[in-house]
Amino acid sequence: MPLLALLGAPCEAGGHPGECGAVASGALQDSDGDTSVTINGTPVATHGDSMSFGSHAHSYGGDPPVCGSFSSHELTPDQSHDLTVNGQPVMRAGDSTTDPGSGGTASITGSGGQSAVTHTE
Numbered sequence: 001m002p003l004l005a006l007l008g009a010p011c012e013a014g015g016h017p018g019e020c021g022a023v024a025s026g027a028l029q030d031s032d033g034d035t036s037v038t039i040n041g042t043p044v045a046t047h048g049d050s051m052s053f054g055s056h057a058h059s060y061g062g063d064p065p066v067c068g069s070f071s072s073h074e075l076t077p078d079q080s081h082d083l084t085v086n087g088q089p090v091m092r093a094g095d096s097t098t099d100p101g102s103g104g105t106a107s108i109t110g111s112g113g114q115s116a117v118t119h120t121e
Helices: none
Strands: 010-013 024-029 050-056 059-061 066-068 071-075 096-098 105-108
Touching: 010 050, 050 105
Parallel strands: none
Antiparallel strands: 010 024, 010 105, 024 050, 050 071, 059 066, 096 105
């Protein structure tokens, strides 16, 4: 059963040039200020929050070849679960979307340290 994801949970975005680090690392961050539901003191992530990826390369080329097309992203998973916090669907470990720069998959790779609260639809 998928674990609910907490703010700070790790995320990864793939599909980037291998020469520049094929996988970009990120984390779930508070975007809406709603931290009203917590697990062991850490807020549950919802669609009001985001998968945050700092600046990373989306191309490799040139003469000499270099990493380029740097951008950062604030993404929301495609999955919309029936469990909500103040009207916003929760995020779960394993939820994902598409990295708009690379076309690869960006996914939540962990729960953020909690292993007790799951959600099944």
